[in-house]
Amino acid sequence: MARRRVTAADVAREAGVSQTTVSYVLNDVPHQKIAAGTRQRIHAAVEKLGYTPSAAARTLRKGQSDIVLLLLPDMPLGHTAIELVEELTQVLQKQGLSVITRIEDGGSNAAQWADLAPRAVVVLAPVEASRRKRMEAAGIQVINAWRRDPGETAQDTLARSQHHVGRLQARYLAAAGHQHLGYAAPADPGLGPFYELRLQGVRDFCANLGLPEPVVRVIDADADEAATAVREWRDAGVTAVCAFNDEAAFALLAGARMAGLAIPEDLAVIGVDDIPVARFAHPPLTTVDQRMSVVAEGLAQAILRGEESTVNSGRPRGTSATVVARDSA
Amino acid sequence: MARRRVTAADVAREAGVSQTTVSYVLNDVPHQKIAAGTRQRIHAAVEKLGYTPSAAARTLRKGQSDIVLLLLPDMPLGHTAIELVEELTQVLQKQGLSVITRIEDGGSNAAQWADLAPRAVVVLAPVEASRRKRMEAAGIQVINAWRRDPGETAQDTLARSQHHVGRLQARYLAAAGHQHLGYAAPADPGLGPFYELRLQGVRDFCANLGLPEPVVRVIDADADEAATAVREWRDAGVTAVCAFNDEAAFALLAGARMAGLAIPEDLAVIGVDDIPVARFAHPPLTTVDQRMSVVAEGLAQAILRGEESTVNSGRPRGTSATVVARDSA
DNA sequence: CTGAAAGCGCTTACAG
DNA sequence: CTGAAAGCGCTTACAG
Numbered sequence: 001m002a003r004r005r006v007t008a009a010d011v012a013r014e015a016g017v018s019q020t021t022v023s024y025v026l027n028d029v030p031h032q033k034i035a036a037g038t039r040q041r042i043h044a045a046v047e048k049l050g051y052t053p054s055a056a057a058r059t060l061r062k063g064q065s066d067i068v069l070l071l072l073p074d075m076p077l078g079h080t081a082i083e084l085v086e087e088l089t090q091v092l093q094k095q096g097l098s099v100i101t102r103i104e105d106g107g108s109n110a111a112q113w114a115d116l117a118p119r120a121v122v123v124l125a126p127v128e129a130s131r132r133k134r135m136e137a138a139g140i141q142v143i144n145a146w147r148r149d150p151g152e153t154a155q156d157t158l159a160r161s162q163h164h165v166g167r168l169q170a171r172y173l174a175a176a177g178h179q180h181l182g183y184a185a186p187a188d189p190g191l192g193p194f195y196e197l198r199l200q201g202v203r204d205f206c207a208n209l210g211l212p213e214p215v216v217r218v219i220d221a222d223a224d225e226a227a228t229a230v231r232e233w234r235d236a237g238v239t240a241v242c243a244f245n246d247e248a249a250f251a252l253l254a255g256a257r258m259a260g261l262a263i264p265e266d267l268a269v270i271g272v273d274d275i276p277v278a279r280f281a282h283p284p285l286t287t288v289d290q291r292m293s294v295v296a297e298g299l300a301q302a303i304l305r306g307e308e309s310t311v312n313s314g315r316p317r318g319t320s321a322t323v324v325a326r327d328s329a
Numbered sequence: 330m331a332r333r334r335v336t337a338a339d340v341a342r343e344a345g346v347s348q349t350t351v352s353y354v355l356n357d358v359p360h361q362k363i364a365a366g367t368r369q370r371i372h373a374a375v376e377k378l379g380y381t382p383s384a385a386a387r388t389l390r391k392g393q394s395d396i397v398l399l400l401l402p403d404m405p406l407g408h409t410a411i412e413l414v415e416e417l418t419q420v421l422q423k424q425g426l427s428v429i430t431r432i433e434d435g436g437s438n439a440a441q442w443a444d445l446a447p448r449a450v451v452v453l454a455p456v457e458a459s460r461r462k463r464m465e466a467a468g469i470q471v472i473n474a475w476r477r478d479p480g481e482t483a484q485d486t487l488a489r490s491q492h493h494v495g496r497l498q499a500r501y502l503a504a505a506g507h508q509h510l511g512y513a514a515p516a517d518p519g520l521g522p523f524y525e526l527r528l529q530g531v532r533d534f535c536a537n538l539g540l541p542e543p544v545v546r547v548i549d550a551d552a553d554e555a556a557t558a559v560r561e562w563r564d565a566g567v568t569a570v571c572a573f574n575d576e577a578a579f580a581l582l583a584g585a586r587m588a589g590l591a592i593p594e595d596l597a598v599i600g601v602d603d604i605p606v607a608r609f610a611h612p613p614l615t616t617v618d619q620r621m622s623v624v625a626e627g628l629a630q631a632i633l634r635g636e637e638s639t640v641n642s643g644r645p646r647g648t649s650a651t652v653v654a655r656d657s658a
Numbered sequence: 659c660t661g662a663a664a665g666c667g668c669t670t671a672c673a674g
Numbered sequence: 675c676t677g678a679a680a681g682c683g684c685t686t687a688c689a690g
Binding site: 005007008009019020023024027029053054056057058059060061062 | 683686
């Protein structure tokens with residue numbers, strides 16, 4: 001029980017070479033020509049002994065681990081955020097990187113990143129500039145999904161794509177002939193950053209087309225409240241509404257039923273996320289699929305290439321969202 | 330840039346003590362009486378220098394990291410599984426433990442656990458007995474959520490609770506006067522273990538009450554198919570069906586609309602998960618809330634106490650699921 | 659082409 | 675009550 005760990009030294013002994021050579025072979029160190037026979041003997045020894053390199057020792061020596069830290073805001077994660085985490089974990093796993101998520105408790109524990117010596121930190125929560133500076137000073141690649149100061153040109157994959165999502169909703173609705181749009185905002189204040197970006201996308205699109213400003217209503221997770229909002233929209237002449245996400249859209253559908261309004265005839269509704277049950281809504285929900293797999297792929301690439309967070313802000317990325325047209329709009 | 334990391338030696342120098350004392354104080358080592366003044370000076374130095382202990386060095390020295398490895402099956406994670414991961418991550422974070430999830434690629438990479446020297450491995454995917462043995466031999470606590478061999482009395486928190494969920498669905502339906510039950514199974518084969526356990530719960534309950542066997546139909550994510558299943562159930566005299574999860578339940582609701590059947594009058598439906606939109610279904614969905622926070626808490630406790638995986642199989646745990654009664658049943 | 663040795667930053671017997 | 679020193683398992687200059 002708890003027998004000693006197999007080390008590189010064991011492998012070296014088994015293969016009749018030095019530990020150095022084992023390390024060279026296992027890490028495919030370039031410019032080190034190792035005889036093919038030696039190479040084989042080492043791989044055979046690894047196999048035979050069931051050797052697995054110690055991540056801790058490697059990290060200690062190199063000063064950097066194979067961990068990617070994902071800093072999440074302390075709010076209920078939506079379908080899309082979860083998908084991002086899942087996809088990113090999966091993509092990075094194939095590259096030998098592990099994802100650790102930490103929820104920002106936004107307080108004392110401001111040094112939550114240093115212990116792991118992560119390869120990169122992906123920031124999905126607003127982070128103070130000073131903290132980011134410290135991370136970068138420690139040689140950690142910081143990928144900031146949120147534009148924060150106006151002056152900063154941080155890589156804003158997510159921020160960009162959120163704005164795009166709003167535009168997409170508005171464009172779809174406008175193309176269907178709607179002029180007067182509503183916006184169903186979430187009640188949770190933690191969702192603020194997302195919500196504002198998406199709404200801004202809707203606003204900008206309306207402004208560009210000379211349409212009136214969208215009429216914003218907050219929709220809590222409550223059908224009665226949604227019914228009230230639906231009536232107000234109708235009275236205000238709104239014929240179509242962009243919901244912050246599919247959950248809000250479902251609430252709207254329920255509210256409309258309660259208010260005796262027909263969807264999409266009296267009010268068209270478009271959501272965001274394309275959650276699995278969206279197709280089973282009554283009527284089936286038209287929504288925006290954010291294709292987080294594409295965003296995750298982009299983030300993973302940035303991490304693997306070790307890109308500076310500022311380098312690629314100009315490149316359109318994560319803008320692969322697409323409308324899934326069903327019956328609600 | 331990339332300035333040298335602050336180490337315990339730096340703290341020791343700053344505080345005018347030895348590194349040993351720093352370690353004792355920071356780790357609250359028992360039976361080491363350190364003068365209060367010394368203690369204070371050390372904490373002040375830590376604060377001043379912004380010291381964060383290196384997880385890698387600590388792991389290397391202790392032979393065990395502060396990481397909990399979560400082995401997930403390679404299948405689409407349902408709402409509940411995701412909730413479990415989230416909750417567990419959160420609970421363990423408070424105890425200074427980090428969760429890393431790895432998806433089982435069920436193949437070559439069978440030693441995916443050794444590199445991290447994890448404190449514990451939580452297995453949500455079926456794992457070969459030999460692999461588990463090897464983990465335990467390496468001194469790693471293995472928490473197996475799945476009963477595997479009949480002979481094994483592994484801690485089966487999840488398995489147990491899945492069976493319970495099925496019972497709960499059947500009991501609710503039977504209490505409402507239904508005698509002839511149906512079961513809506515998922516198409517994804519990866520869900521098999523969950524599905525079988527839940528269905529068994531329904532079966533066992535029916536058997537105990539002398540009710541006929543539940544009529545099982547597979548429901549793919551397709552309303553047409555669901556409509557067919559709904560008609561078949563009606564023709565077979567089934568008056569209520571337990572859906573594998575809320576997604577399947579939503580499909581059933583859509584199928585019933587298509588088939589012109591009224592819910593719950595013609596067919597009662599009960600789901601599992603209580604996903605956020607369940608309340609907005611048409612009609613609002615009756616379902617089972619698995620309260621994963623309770624399960625996560627239980628797992629976290631087991632990990633923190635370092636319990637043997639076999640010790641607590643007798644204790645009822647994770648059986649806190651509860652029916653959320655709405656209109657669909 | 660291969661190896662001996664230093665050192666990454668901790669924890670912990672051991673000595674005082 | 676406190677400290678000097680060994681050693682965890684790697685990688686990598688350096689020497690040959």
